[in-house]
Amino acid sequence: MNIYDIAEKSGVSIATISRVLNGGKNVSQKTYDKVMAIIEEEGYTPNIFARGLGLDTMQTIGILVTDAKDTYYARMISYLSEGLHSLGFNVLLSSTGYDLKSKKREMELLISKRVDAIFLAGSSQQELKGNTHIKEAAKTIPIIMVNGYIDAPGIINVSSNDRAGIYDCIRKLSASGYQKPLYFYNHATYSGAEKIAGFEAAAKELGLAKVKERIIQLPDTLTGMQARVEQVIASGLDFDAVVASEDLLAVAASKALAGRKLDLPVVGFNNSILAEVSSPTLTSIDNMLESLCKMAVELFHERSLGKDTSSRVTIDCKLAVRESFRPEE
Amino acid sequence: MNIYDIAEKSGVSIATISRVLNGGKNVSQKTYDKVMAIIEEEGYTPNIFARGLGLDTMQTIGILVTDAKDTYYARMISYLSEGLHSLGFNVLLSSTGYDLKSKKREMELLISKRVDAIFLAGSSQQELKGNTHIKEAAKTIPIIMVNGYIDAPGIINVSSNDRAGIYDCIRKLSASGYQKPLYFYNHATYSGAEKIAGFEAAAKELGLAKVKERIIQLPDTLTGMQARVEQVIASGLDFDAVVASEDLLAVAASKALAGRKLDLPVVGFNNSILAEVSSPTLTSIDNMLESLCKMAVELFHERSLGKDTSSRVTIDCKLAVRESFRPEE
DNA sequence: CTGAAAGCGCTAACAA
């Protein structure tokens, strides 16, 4: 069933069918109704390839993510695709893993599939240095960094202010009497570096010595994390609070501390369901993921409409207060 | 840059370029090498639309899911797309929500995009009754139900044996001396119904009276769930163990019980990170999601190769034992 | 092993 069949059945030319299909401009109401009726009746759908061939667009956006099953990225995917969807786009999803080679490969693949733009979801999509493949791609196709930042023409950057998020949190701990915080992280990403910078800045203001020793990397599994935190406790390092780069690390810390009967403030990051599930429930820095994604889609939309939008937008974090730390006023 | 340009630069016809592009059958090694060199040099990629127009396939699979940010569905998406990807397919993702209308709409959209097959991920994609739109679609395009079951021609069904999973779990509780279990659930889906059936069957064998009263629906938020469980405890209902249809419900139950200083066995479902994060850690029925997805992709692959595969495969669950319940041997 | 040419189904410029 193609446009010719419909044309024949309707007794008009394919051009008229095409017009009807594309909104019905310059078509008499009578013809429009007649054609529409036949289209419905036959259950005809225009061939997307033929259409794409002419227009060179398939109304499809590519989303690149390092690990689609990670709760955090999953939420990104969901919010982004929701927004894009309501703009009439479909979403082509690619989970790249953390290897640069395959990130590049997937990117090329998406470009060769003629997607209309690429959203790079999560700061792990960008390297700490270089990123020439992204800059290069941006010359061909709109690139939107969601929670990342690359300063190059054509790239739209939307990110949460993670640095300030951590910084403010340390300040609040300090104001509540906890002046010897520890910082746990696991992945070294762009946003990871930002968070550490926030910690360092606040630690310096607190006059803490040997700040580097307070910034501790944890392994990837929950039990591994817990074991490492226990080591840290056993090492006798003097601390009175814990801030983590992700809720899961905060959970591990919380469990290890509980095991030692230590009741210290613990703060996570992302404000995920894990913070709610943990006992005690965890105070967590909320990086406003949904707003972030909405904003990313919005900026892309405006840009594609030809507006001269900002190429970098930053959103502030909020502290979601729960049992593990209640700041004093 | 198109096939004509490459043909000109190579001094051969477009037909030869096309042959090279499609594996190089019936092309001399010499010509092949020459053309390949030019293709690489120019960084040429064939236009996917033109190709699709001729072949009527874009090597793209649609995945339909009710809520992409739900951890469980996110994992499905990840495993499925991983498998499909290694088969050379791209993934078009659509998050439909729980409304039937929009499920239908998204399905039609995917079909109109000429995807090569549709994976329906999660039993919430199917209705408890009817499902004519799925059966109808299956006439046009291969449909794969991941954790669902619809008996109609052309539909491949892969699911975990949730009924037996719950049944066996109740048996184990019983063998360990807990013979008055409660069952918590929240969504009424196909797999939800299976789980309840498993509970009822086991409860009947235990000789429990008023089984219906032991099957309790909880609301959607964690705090709401906890509150409801507390009500149940307060109501004086006689029980000595809890089994839930999802880990989050088990977490809620665990928290509510802990609040009342009740130390009873609690078992969740899905064996998610929540079970690990919870304190005490939760024993959980693992429905082998990864195997399930791998199997779904595998079956689709075989089917598309023309093999006459089974149209229904069931995978047994396993109990992931943690602190909240250790079955006695 | 290679080339010429006929589609694939649609859009859009141009005519009428």
Added chain:
DNA sequence: TTGTTAGCGCTTTCAG
């Protein structure tokens, strides 16, 4: 308002 027709870039017979 409607129709005619020339592409869009590729695959695939069919000849040679």
